[in-house]
Amino acid sequence: MILFEEVSKIYAGNYAALKEVDFHLKQGEMAFLTGHSGSGKSTLLKLISLMERPTTGRIVLNGNDISNIKGNDIPYLRRHIGMIFQDHRLLMNRSVLENVGLPLLIEGYSRYEIKRRSLAALDKVGLSGKEDFSPIHLSGGEQQRVGIARAIINQPPLLLADEPTGNLDPKLSLEILSLFESLNEFGMSVLIATHDLGLIAKMRYRTLTLKDGVMINDGLMRERNG
């Protein structure tokens, strides 16, 4: 699903956010990306979602090199990547239903289809009955679920989550991660960036560890524990 080959990202001022990173996330695989703040987790996710371009190296998504993709093609590619953010990035002037249905609206689905699928996605994340609410009136956990519903509504093959449990209590964090697990069971590749090692240990999935932009570990938590 995702292949990184010696990918580096150097920002202005010669600051290297990523240094020759190599990894391969298979289709249908779920993995954690961890490391301290500034280790390069967000940069790595931004490279996959084409919010940034690599300085050197090659990124392959689903068998295709996206390192030098044309700007006009980026939106079409993003429609195949579900993105979840720590700050949710919801539109507060729109209802929960409108937020969730946004990707379908962009793709030109009919109102009926948007509503049908949005309600199904909200049901999946446990927010049935909240479709007409404004996101402002939802709790942090609920807002995160709306973000997840929006990310999965067009059934993307890849789900990227940047600190999805950063603002949530441990119980809610586990609920959200269980949700990711269930999505992964349906064949969706999932890459979750988090610095919550306790949470990672509980979930026991492959973990990619970054330190100062260098991939220092790529293995299964279970293996490391063992």
Added chain:
Amino acid sequence: MANQTDYKKVLSSSPRITKVSFFGRVGAVIRQHFQQIFSSFTELWKTPFATLMTILVLGVALSLPSVFHVLYKNAERVSAQWDSASEISLFLKKDISEPRVQVLINKLSMYDDIDSVTYISRHQALEEFKEMSGFSKALNYLDENPLPAVLVVTPAKQAMNTAGSKLLVAKLKREQDIDLVRVDIDWIEKLQAILSLVVDIVIGIAILLLLSVLLIVSNTIRLNILNQRPEIEVMKLVGATNSFIQRPFLYVGAWYGLLGGTIAWLLTFSLVQWLQSGVMDLMGLYQVQFQISLMSFTESAIMIAVATFLGFSASYISVKQYLVRIEPK
């Protein structure tokens, strides 16, 4: 090894369950256009006061050139009326005999650019003068009639303009029996020179006002874009293309133009109606029957279309300048 960048392959090889067909995509684009046209109109009225102010400013700015246009159009009509009423007086030489006068009248009547010729003999001229001047007794003491015979020529339609009148006068001056040709076209030339100057001024003002319309709409759209920056970023993140995001802004610009143009039309109509009675009274003093002509349907449609196009163009400038620069962080 992976292939070179080919997003279509990425799409086709993805395991998404639902894919949209070509016709489905075309239908979707049409549906999106209609949705965005109407939603952009609704969007305008979420801030009714600001929208109303903008539209009124546009309406006033656009109404000035249109009012000038209507006034100029009517001024031209007035000058054309006075132009057509002009007559040319031919003062004949004193020693010309009556038969020669008849020959001259016959000759002039055959000119294509002369409609009619009226003869006023020396005797008739003197009698008229006596009547009009009130010096009849004094004039009786004159040994000889000092007045010449006069031919009053009414030009044909094609010669009823300044250029045609000038040509006719030049032709008449070449006649040997005519002593003096008198036509009062100087004031018409002055009026036309003034009108021409007014046209230049109006064009200048119109360009400035249209430019101001462009700047007002462009700035309003720029502020809208900056206010909606977070929303634009989110839309880009979930796969919206630039054209999808920019369309509502373009439609909002077009709505501003359309509504501003309509307000301008209403203002022009009201102002001209208000001037109507005053103008009619003034014209009555000159014994001229005149009714102000309003903008025709075509002129009105052109004005509103131009306003809409201006709004759209102004919005396009802002969108190209600001929207494409916004990228999700």
